[in-house]
Amino acid sequence: VSPPPVSIKPKTPPVPSNSCQICHQEFPKRLLYKKHMLTHLGDKHFACTYPVCN
Numbered sequence: 001v002s003p004p005p006v007s008i009k010p011k012t013p014p015v016p017s018n019s020c021q022i023c024h025q026e027f028p029k030r031l032l033y034k035k036h037m038l039t040h041l042g043d044k045h046f047a048c049t050y051p052v053c054n
Helices: 030-040
Strands: none
């Protein structure tokens, strides 16, 4: 009796974090994360509305 075949999954590259290191808000897409980061750079046209962010 031979052992069952072993399925080998290809390694997937790690997904870059889209979590803001300032207010910890998570974003599904890198583009949304980058747009959000404008809120922390002092440009008041892009004020963050996330509850824990000042």
